[in-house]
Amino acid sequence: MQSLVNISRNLLLASSIALPYTLFCTSATQAEVAYISNEKDNTLSVIDLDTLSVVNTIEVGLRPRGITFSHDYKKLYICASDSDAVQIMDVASGRIIANLPSGEDPEQFALHPNDRLLYIANEDAAVVTVVDTESRSVISQIDVGVEPEGMAVSPDGRWVVNTSETSNMLHWIDSDSQSLVDSTLIDQRPRHVEFSHKGDTVWASSEIGGTVAVFNVAERSLQHLFRFQIPGVHRDRIQPVGIQLTGDDRYAFVALGPSNHVAVIDVAKMEVIKYLLVGQRVWHLALNSDESRLLTTNGVSGDVSVIDVDKLRVIKSIRVGRYPWGVAIKP
Amino acid sequence: MACPADATITMIMSRSPTPLLPIVWLLLSWPLSLAAGEPVTIDVLYLQQQLPAKPVLSNLRPKPADSGLAGARQGLADNNTSSRFTGWFYQLTPITSSDPDELLAASEQWLAAGNQYIVADLPTATLKALMQRLTKANQALVFNAGNSDDSLRRDDCRAYLLHTAPSRAMLADGLAQFLISKRWNQWLLVVGLQPEDQLFAAALERSAQRFGGKWVDRRQWQTQSDLRRSAQKEIPRLTQARDYDVILVADEPGDIGEYLPYNSWLPRPVAGTQGLTPTAWHWSIEQWGAAQLQSRFQQLAGRDMNATDYSAWLAMRALQEAVVRSHSQAREAVYHYLLSEQFNLSAFKGQGLSFRPWNGQLRQPIPLVQPNAVVSQSPQEGYLHPVSTLDTLGFDKSEVHCHMNQPVAAG
Numbered sequence: 150m151q152s153l154v155n156i157s158r159n160l161l162l163a164s165s166i167a168l169p170y171t172l173f174c175t176s177a178t179q180a181e182v183a184y185i186s187n188e189k190d191n192t193l194s195v196i197d198l199d200t201l202s203v204v205n206t207i208e209v210g211l212r213p214r215g216i217t218f219s220h221d222y223k224k225l226y227i228c229a230s231d232s233d234a235v236q237i238m239d240v241a242s243g244r245i246i247a248n249l250p251s252g253e254d255p256e257q258f259a260l261h262p263n264d265r266l267l268y269i270a271n272e273d274a275a276v277v278t279v280v281d282t283e284s285r286s287v288i289s290q291i292d293v294g295v296e297p298e299g300m301a302v303s304p305d306g307r308w309v310v311n312t313s314e315t316s317n318m319l320h321w322i323d324s325d326s327q328s329l330v331d332s333t334l335i336d337q338r339p340r341h342v343e344f345s346h347k348g349d350t351v352w353a354s355s356e357i358g359g360t361v362a363v364f365n366v367a368e369r370s371l372q373h374l375f376r377f378q379i380p381g382v383h384r385d386r387i388q389p390v391g392i393q394l395t396g397d398d399r400y401a402f403v404a405l406g407p408s409n410h411v412a413v414i415d416v417a418k419m420e421v422i423k424y425l426l427v428g429q430r431v432w433h434l435a436l437n438s439d440e441s442r443l444l445t446t447n448g449v450s451g452d453v454s455v456i457d458v459d460k461l462r463v464i465k466s467i468r469v470g471r472y473p474w475g476v477a478i479k480p
Numbered sequence: 481m482a483c484p485a486d487a488t489i490t491m492i493m494s495r496s497p498t499p500l501l502p503i504v505w506l507l508l509s510w511p512l513s514l515a516a517g518e519p520v521t522i523d524v525l526y527l528q529q530q531l532p533a534k535p536v537l538s539n540l541r542p543k544p545a546d547s548g549l550a551g552a553r554q555g556l557a558d559n560n561t562s563s564r565f566t567g568w569f570y571q572l573t574p575i576t577s578s579d580p581d582e583l584l585a586a587s588e589q590w591l592a593a594g595n596q597y598i599v600a601d602l603p604t605a606t607l608k609a610l611m612q613r614l615t616k617a618n619q620a621l622v623f624n625a626g627n628s629d630d631s632l633r634r635d636d637c638r639a640y641l642l643h644t645a646p647s648r649a650m651l652a653d654g655l656a657q658f659l660i661s662k663r664w665n666q667w668l669l670v671v672g673l674q675p676e677d678q679l680f681a682a683a684l685e686r687s688a689q690r691f692g693g694k695w696v697d698r699r700q701w702q703t704q705s706d707l708r709r710s711a712q713k714e715i716p717r718l719t720q721a722r723d724y725d726v727i728l729v730a731d732e733p734g735d736i737g738e739y740l741p742y743n744s745w746l747p748r749p750v751a752g753t754q755g756l757t758p759t760a761w762h763w764s765i766e767q768w769g770a771a772q773l774q775s776r777f778q779q780l781a782g783r784d785m786n787a788t789d790y791s792a793w794l795a796m797r798a799l800q801e802a803v804v805r806s807h808s809q810a811r812e813a814v815y816h817y818l819l820s821e822q823f824n825l826s827a828f829k830g831q832g833l834s835f836r837p838w839n840g841q842l843r844q845p846i847p848l849v850q851p852n853a854v855v856s857q858s859p860q861e862g863y864l865h866p867v868s869t870l871d872t873l874g875f876d877k878s879e880v881h882c883h884m885n886q887p888v889a890a891g
Contacts, residue, residue: 254772272772273772273775273776275561292564294561294562294565295558295561295562296769296772313562314769314772314826315558315562315797315826316558316561316562316565317801317826318562318565320565332565332566334566334804334805336824337824337825337826337832338769338826356826357824357826357831357832358824358826358832359832383869385831385832385868385869407830
């Protein structure tokens with residue numbers, strides 16, 4: 150395990166030097182593309198971010214939900230929940246090249262900054278499975294609460310935080326020992342969890358509680374609790390799910406489910422400054438590489454809303470497959 | 481296993497009113513050690529009175545012997561998965577009998593041992609007798625998971641009696657809202673032979689008055705002939721009336737209702753206890769993560785989850801939520817928390833559930849189902865209420881004649 154941690158530190162160093170260079174090169178040659186997982190179509194929709202149109206649809210395993218890229222964007226990991234597998238797609242060819250042993254019903258996952266360990270929430274089994282993507286083997290399984298869902302790794306790689314939807318907890322896992330250190334009670338039905346880029350806070354949404362909790366990572370204590378009020382929308386319909394923070398931690402965007410709105414939070418002021426109307430039952434969000442565009446998956450209306458981040462305005466809806474769930478963007 | 485003694489839990493009040501914010505903040509920033517170092521086990525009694533099956537004309541599938549109890553077991557399993565982190569563990573003691581005296585005696589003995597939580601699936605008379613005995617001893621909190629009697633919510637509510645099962649009034653209101661939304665407001669009522677059929681019919685009549693359903697006529701089923709052979713002759717005559725949009729049937733045991741669809745005088749849908757049915761739960765519900773609960777239950781019980789199972793599961797989950805969030809296993813603290821505005825239970829129906837402080841009824845959406853699919857879920861859009869849209873289903877505060885005699889607030 151110690152060797153893996155060392156690898157992760159080296160990789161982190163390497164990637165921080167290499168990243169600006171790669172970004173510059175690729176943006177000049179080809180358009181960014183967004184991959185959308187369509188939960189009830191068993192497909193991924195591929196969106197060209199220059200033309201804002203669907204350019205490809207790729208068949209994958211059953212009930213695809215969480216998706217995330219490897220750091221070099223050559224591999225896309227896909228939670229194929231009803232196939233009980235995390236699939237690895239070769240991005241260049243669009244082919245599934247391997248199934249990782251993922252445990253039962255994987256829903257969401259997070260890739261460790263070492264680009265190697267994948268932490269997978271197994272919703273039916275109340276465990277978090279740790280998979281080494283290189284050896285394609287399970288390293289550890291960690292008992293958590295009922296219906297684990299959200300998963301995030303701190304930028305320094307130390308903490309893995311998982312939410313359990315029915316136990317209503319944040320579970321804090323030490324990534325060195327792969328063991329559970331602490332559990333923190335939060336509001337009803339916690340869904341997504343996301344670290345700030347500085348790593349000092351972790352943000353967690355509670356779908357039924359209608360709140361987003363911001364925790365201080367060092368003390369594992371609650372720092373702020375957001376509630377949301379949208380004129381003309383009943384509070385029962387305001388159900389926070391996906392969270393995305395800009396790289397400078399200036400804005401936090403929160404997808405508010407069946408209220409069909411995305412909340413924009415000014416992080417410095419810890420204040421909601423705007424609500425953006427998007428498609429129906431907005432679930433997850435992702436920013437493109439220069440953070441000029443934010444994409445949202447809208448499950449019920451079966452489309453993706455594109456938000457202009459500078460103007461904080463919705464500029465387009467793009468029809469994708471049925472029940473779009475996750476989104477990942479490749480520069 | 482993670483050591484519960486070491487777990488530090490920070491508490492979040494789920495619906496704190498704004499003026500209380502400083503106090504809430506104090507609570508939030510105050511890490512609380514749970515269970516004082518030692519894991520605590522809370523024993524829950526599951527009390528079920530077996531009732532003789534009513535004679536019916538149709539070919540009913542028998543109710544599973546563990547109906548309700550299996551739901552409590554699922555709640556137990558879910559609670560104990562979290563217990564590793566909270567320090568509060570649960571166990572379940574099921575007592576089943578057809579003799580109410582036996583059940584009451586057993587529950588007294590069990591309470592005398594210092595236990596205090598009961599999940600009950602009992603007919604009204606036995607449930608009332610149980611509550612009377614408890615008032616003297618003053619030592620239990622009862623969750624009604626199997627009885628939908630309106631009188632228990634309107635005229636005879638009791639302190640320490642909470643209803644996780646929806647009332648007939650809630651079921652009927654859920655259905656009526658849907659029918660009115662569809663503009664199917666001309667109703668023909670068909671009522672079965674049992675006393676509970678009259679109660680369901682009364683609930684439908686109340687809903688008609690509330691939401692604007694118009695009765696074309698009311699037909700009481702009387703014939704004793706075997707409908708399996710004669711439905712095609714009998715039902716058209718029974719349902720012959722001037723034009724109606726829908727037939728509402730009140731037949732809880734399933735005696736004749738199964739024969740109404742397709743045999744009616746006019747080609748009209750059937751709703752009520754058969755056809756389109758309002759219910760607490762149905763195996764085909766999969767939205768809002770319900771698929772996970774359904775599959776857990778399938779693995780545990782080897783069958784589909786029914787409405788009584790769900791209500792019993794709710795009772796166990798509500799208890800655990802209150803224990804963990806109030807940091808106490810004491811009945812007073814738990815009961816007070818359950819009836820407070822802070823209590824909010826996520827239960828796979830798309831919104832948080834809470835108890836009505838005026839009669840102890842759990843507010844909950846009512847799914848409307850046909851045998852193999854969910855058709856809709858009430859409250860329907862546009863039915864509004866100043867407090868909660870869920871209070872458009874069942875008895876609102878002003879309709880309730882009884883008093884809960886709440887204990888003095890602990891703080």
